[in-house]
Amino acid sequence: MKKLIVCCLVQLFFINSLFALKITVIGTGYVGLVTGACLALDHDVICCDIDCKKIDLLNKGIIPIYEPQLQELVTKLCTSCRKKTGSIKFTCDVAQSIQEADVLMVAVGTPTDDAGRADLSILRKAFETIAANLNGYKVIIIKSTVPIGTGDTMQKLIKAKSLVDFDLVSNPEFLREGSAVNDFLYPDRIVIGTSSKKAENVMREVYNTWIEEHVPFIVTDVVTSESIKYACNAFLASKISFINEFALLCDVCDADVNTVAYAMGLDKRIGPLFLKPGPGYGGSCFPKDTQALKTLAQDYACELRMVQATIDANNKQRKAVCHKIEKIMHRDLTGKTIAVLGLSFKPETDDVRYSCAIDTIEYLLEKKALVKAYDPIAMDNFQKIFPNITYCQSWMEAVSDADCLVLLTDWEEFKKIPLRMLGTIMKQTCIVDARNLWSPVKIAELGYTLENMGRKY
Ligand code: UDX
Secondary structure, three states: OHHHHHHHHHHHHHHHHHHOOEEEEEOOOHHHHHHHHHHOOOOEEEEEOOOHHHHHHHHOOOOOOOOOOHHHHHHHHHHHHHHOOOOEEEEOOHHHHHHHOOEEEEOOOOOEOOOOOEOOHHHHHHHHHHHHHOOOOEEEEEOOOOOOOHHHHHHHHHHHHOOOOEEEEEOOOOOOOOOHHHHHHOOOOEEEEOOOHHHHHHHHHHOHHHHHOOOOEEEEOHHHHHHHHHHHHHHHHHHHHHHHHHHHHHHHHOOOHHHHHHHHHOOOOOOOOOOOOOOOOOOOOHHHHHHHHHHHHHHOOOOOHHHHHHHHHHHHHHHHHHHHHHHHOOOOOOOOEEEEEOOOOOOOOOOOOOOHHHHHHHHHHHOOOEEEEEOOOOHHHHHHHOOOOEEOOOHHHHHOOOOEEEEOOOOHHHHOOOHHHHHHHOOOOEEEEOOOOOOHHHHHHOOOEEEEOOOOO
């Protein structure tokens, strides 16, 4: 990958002048930053944000999120900029950034509101700023995940405020946190929603490198493109909920869910990915998007029972982890020391949004247990939600003298824990493995007590 990035940078200087576009990305969250940095391999990109503190950090070379390869990519781009022409720039002057661009990419947050709908207030503000600063034809791309029909609403918003010509494009992202740079550089497909041939041609220029690499490039209308994004996330979430429910069934039937998932995955119609049982899906997308899709469908009086069932199964799965802790501790958690390993919603990210660690730790505190937590990267973010639990500097410190070890995130580091050592440093060797990381056979040989998610071997 490192070689590829360097290679791309070298290529950049030869081919840049042929098709470099001026692209402004509005919003420097993980989608905006990754998109901006990756597009800067081919184009002149401005990443802007109303948060000037974040921009200051970026200008000092500090990436405010933990995302593998992103720091390296931005540093390389910036070092090269100093020598040659600029390809990535960070600023909080949003108005100026809009005026300078041919293409605008809106990648701001769309969190869930109290009614379960996507809150579009930040997006609306971004579009109002765009409308106020349109100074010539531009292609305006919605990268944020938005309810079906939002493109049309935003188009009307601009038309009501500006007479300048523009085209609106939906271009959903399919980036997984923790592997977002790789997902951007090697996508399974690129989806474009627009009713304008002119805008389609500009999008072909934006993604020229990928088109030349024969990445499937799907051009459709705006609402279909918006629907594709929700369909993908809801389907992936339903795959996870399916295997999670099946894991609970395997538990009671004494079957092995890992073998079930492996055999299922070999069926080409099913595929092996997203069949890993765990503590329920979390993160910034699946919980929010399944909820928003369900609410949106209800608004159209269209019931999506599969989506509802996916959400229900996920809520049940999060509680299942707590039930397993309760079971292993014989319903007596008062004053017990519980070591929680893993706080981020999945490995390779410091993101704790909708992490199952939040539900689990809330439950443990309610039951008056003492929580000792450790995560390789996410402790600073978690501390903002739970300032009063004990944070440890290593997994070893967390499990020392603990009555129970609860593994919530399958970080690489935890795979290497020498299980034999646990018997010598824990008070009681009770283990709840919510990611099926460890072999139950090995754990039984060591004489420890284990609860996991339907893994038998
Ligand atoms: C997801 C989508 O994958 C991505 O395409 C979209 O654009 C954004 O949302 P992300 O939330 O970063 O990406 O992570 P992902 O790897 O999809 O995992 C989401 C959650 O599902 C995590 O909590 C993860 O632990 C869980 N998961 C995933 C499982 O429990 N089992 C699996 O087999 C896969």
